[in-house]
Amino acid sequence: MNAITDMTVRAADGTPTSLDQWRGKVLLIVNTASKCGFTPQYEGLEALHRDLSPRGFEVLAFPCNQFGAQEPGDAAEIANFCSLTYDVTFPVFAKIDVNGNNADPLFERLKAAAPGVMGSKAIKWNFTKFLIDRSGGVVTRYAPTTKPAEMRKDIEALL
Template structure:
């Protein structure tokens, strides 16, 4: 089975990027949005990134505009917002779809490996989070309502 780190994604500038850069790290992959009620979670995600990064942890953010059009900006606007508002230093990739016929293959895999409530594959809202171990296996899916600080214990177990 292919590891999550074998997937190719699009960098914020739209160019190709590979998750291989983070091979061997514990990852928290999140679909994000700048104008969502959960947007303040950027602060908690950044805290996790800064506190646990040296131990081999990384947050990877994938902006998505599929839920209430809450990520309307282009890549430059998203990057500017993340940097100026939350001092985000973790990678923020190109805007993607996480559901439907244009869903990014990475998120198709994440949803298949860690279904939601009652086995649902669809992502219900922004800030759904997927925890991936050092071998590139999806360990767990977290609801948008789950705060980043509530995931820290699970992350530390994998480090």
């Protein structure tokens, strides 16, 4: 398995979902939370998604409650929050762990392919972002503090 798009994740309702449906697209995979200081980044992520999706770009969000218990809701509550607060139209998947023994295999692959500062593999906080090229390869990791607009040039270079 070489490409991220060869993997299967869980949709918000828990059903297995192949990332193959996004094969050939540039992806931004983000671990998200509804009650985090970085939560307003949903607005910038949605702006990128709306502006660049016609050119083959998608944001994929994976809620996570591992950092300060900032994503306590169930799938319906998370979807409702994203829709009503930020008018999110990109996919929001099932809540996952990104670190530890129960870390989702997708995030294990992402962390191995794009380590953080000083080679650390662990996700440090909500809204860590991974840019994936059209072939399903991991290009880079962005810190939670990186605003979506700051990634636009990197994304456009892959489109």
